[in-house]
Amino acid sequence: MSYSELCKVFLAERGTVPEPDRLHKFFRASWEHRLEENPEFATEFGYPGHNDRWTDLSPETIARRKREVTDQLKVLQSIDRSALNETDQLSYDLFARSLQDANDGNRFPSELLPISQMHGIQQDIPRLMGMMPIQTKAQIGDILARLEKIPELVDQTLALLDEGLRQGITPPRVTLSDVPDQVKAQAVKDVEMAPILSPIRKFDDSCAESSAEVKRSAKLCYLEKVVPAFENLRRYLIGRYLPGCRSTTAWSEFPEGKDWYAYLVRHHTTTTLTPDEVHEIGLAEVTGIRREMESVIAQTGFKGDFASFCDWLRTDQRFFCATAAELVTKYREIAKRADPELAKLFGRLPRLPYGVIPIPPHEEKSQTTGYYQPGSVKAGRAGYYFVNTYNLPSRPIWEMEALSLHEAVPGHHLQIALAQEMAELPEFRRFSWITAYGEGWALYAESLGREMGFYQDPFSRFGQLTYEMWRAIRLVVDPGMHAKGWSRQHAIDYFKANSSKSLHDIAVEIDRYLVWPGQALAYKIGELRITRLRKNAEKLLGERFDIRAFHDELLRYGCLPLDTLELQIGRWLEQQSAGA
Numbered sequence: 001m002s003y004s005e006l007c008k009v010f011l012a013e014r015g016t017v018p019e020p021d022r023l024h025k026f027f028r029a030s031w032e033h034r035l036e037e038n039p040e041f042a043t044e045f046g047y048p049g050h051n052d053r054w055t056d057l058s059p060e061t062i063a064r065r066k067r068e069v070t071d072q073l074k075v076l077q078s079i080d081r082s083a084l085n086e087t088d089q090l091s092y093d094l095f096a097r098s099l100q101d102a103n104d105g106n107r108f109p110s111e112l113l114p115i116s117q118m119h120g121i122q123q124d125i126p127r128l129m130g131m132m133p134i135q136t137k138a139q140i141g142d143i144l145a146r147l148e149k150i151p152e153l154v155d156q157t158l159a160l161l162d163e164g165l166r167q168g169i170t171p172p173r174v175t176l177s178d179v180p181d182q183v184k185a186q187a188v189k190d191v192e193m194a195p196i197l198s199p200i201r202k203f204d205d206s207c208a209e210s211s212a213e214v215k216r217s218a219k220l221c222y223l224e225k226v227v228p229a230f231e232n233l234r235r236y237l238i239g240r241y242l243p244g245c246r247s248t249t250a251w252s253e254f255p256e257g258k259d260w261y262a263y264l265v266r267h268h269t270t271t272t273l274t275p276d277e278v279h280e281i282g283l284a285e286v287t288g289i290r291r292e293m294e295s296v297i298a299q300t301g302f303k304g305d306f307a308s309f310c311d312w313l314r315t316d317q318r319f320f321c322a323t324a325a326e327l328v329t330k331y332r333e334i335a336k337r338a339d340p341e342l343a344k345l346f347g348r349l350p351r352l353p354y355g356v357i358p359i360p361p362h363e364e365k366s367q368t369t370g371y372y373q374p375g376s377v378k379a380g381r382a383g384y385y386f387v388n389t390y391n392l393p394s395r396p397i398w399e400m401e402a403l404s405l406h407e408a409v410p411g412h413h414l415q416i417a418l419a420q421e422m423a424e425l426p427e428f429r430r431f432s433w434i435t436a437y438g439e440g441w442a443l444y445a446e447s448l449g450r451e452m453g454f455y456q457d458p459f460s461r462f463g464q465l466t467y468e469m470w471r472a473i474r475l476v477v478d479p480g481m482h483a484k485g486w487s488r489q490h491a492i493d494y495f496k497a498n499s500s501k502s503l504h505d506i507a508v509e510i511d512r513y514l515v516w517p518g519q520a521l522a523y524k525i526g527e528l529r530i531t532r533l534r535k536n537a538e539k540l541l542g543e544r545f546d547i548r549a550f551h552d553e554l555l556r557y558g559c560l561p562l563d564t565l566e567l568q569i570g571r572w573l574e575q576q577s578a579g580a
Helices: 003-012 019-037 039-044 059-077 086-105 121-131 137-167 179-184 195-202 211-244 257-269 275-300 306-315 324-344 397-407 412-420 435-452 458-483 488-498 503-515 521-544 547-555 562-578
Strands: 354-358 370-373 383-387
Touching: 003 019, 003 059, 019 039, 019 059, 019 086, 039 121, 059 086, 086 257, 086 562, 121 137, 121 179, 121 195, 137 195, 137 211, 179 211, 195 211, 257 275, 257 435, 257 458, 257 521, 275 306, 275 458, 275 521, 324 354, 324 383, 324 397, 324 435, 370 397, 370 412, 383 397, 383 412, 397 412, 397 435, 397 458, 412 435, 412 547, 435 458, 435 521, 435 547, 435 562, 458 488, 458 503, 458 521, 488 503, 521 547, 521 562, 547 562
Parallel strands: 354 383
Antiparallel strands: 370 383
16 A cells, blocks of 8 residues: 555544544554655664665656655645644654645655765765674675665666756856766775775674675675676766766755745744844854854963954864864863763763764765764664764864764764654654754854863853854854855855854865755754743743753754744743642
8 A cells, every 4th residue: 555545644634533542553553654755764773674675766756756745735634633642742743733734745856966075875885884784694695685776776876966957956066076976986896995884894704604604695796786786976076977967056056046045034933033134143153152262262361352362263273183083082071071060951862872983084075163963772783973083183182072062962963862862752753853943952062061170261161152153053054055145255255254263164064055955944943942941941931941941942852943832932931830
């Protein structure tokens, strides 16, 4: 039975099955369908049964998925919300909102942008292969099956890229210079160095099947099928795609580009803010944070202007590590200092551990300073905080504390792992991601460093302000480039004039905003709302304000749109006040 036919069954059950039961059955069926349609997602979060496939990127399947959003909306709208309890009503509202948002976005051809310097099969395939379990004969079979199907996935990606060229829907050419080398890194002839074969290299004779035979089959498939597929992709990128990509940079240059960008702003921020309104908020935030930064500079005794101080921080060797190993060790030391401080700020902590490891060499040049990869209790895999060791003179020590609190704890790892462990919630809430909430929380988490004993010297404090400024600058330059006619260089110059971030990082960041518009706005918008909620709670509750209870309440629902979060916290505050 197709999913659309299943939706008709749910519609036909109206009046014969209790509404709460219909809702829960629908959530479960939709979750199973999501795993079926996105097997990479299933692998990432430890749901077995889908590890032998890749997502189908054929035009017919993409069109079907878009139609199915309408089918889902019809089912949900047929369920009587008033017949549900309060918890189910919130889940109903969240699912309805996610479907409507997807429906709104389906008018835009985002599928024609499957590769950029930030994402694509050249990064997703080795990352997913590295996550795959390899303890049983069936799991080994899944790995071999996925290897066999990589050429088909590459061919589907090529077809989407070609259609994007035909319609003029491409990333800016200036952002793609590193992509051919990223692809080349997936086609190395030395099988001992191939990122895609990383799970095979972990395999040993403890399994039921012969280690030598498995490795032989995997390496043969890799050399005879996978390498030629990636070599073909690289030739296409160099010979046809990059030369044909647009020389413009603004999202508004696309057909319906202004509407598309406005949708992305709403989608990522979960607000009704317009690009112009975001831009104005950013200008005000930059001004305020700049005053704080000037105050910290004065505390250091530095004699010179803001630009001179930033240049000094970017270049003085005392602020940098000599080796990649030293850099990773410092990041791990910060994480270990953060862990015991969490008990002061949270009543509930996740069971899942996390590690700190370097970003893989094949993607480090075009990647940001660090990122978090969720783990899975179900799969027995820890979360990982990836740190960038490329170009050490662009990795200053004074930014490391703020970055670590954002990506690991109390930022992404704590929030995401806690959400996964909320077994009482439907799966779509436990594993959902709403950028404004998730990234807003992580930016707010950076500010908690002062309560955790970090930022003890003015340079680390300036680093924390640099990171806050970085996110405020995004509010200015993202809509500046995509809606207000700013050039890439104008954005780089504005970033440099207001931040001590390294020039390499600045260029990487600006190019990130060019290919991922709107996403970077969510950090500061989310953090501003969460900070306002805390200030309101402190004011209303006074001496009765309990920071641990407040944080637990913020995190207890999983990811929420910002307006929904404000409603939930507002109700909690009413209860706290009434119970005084």
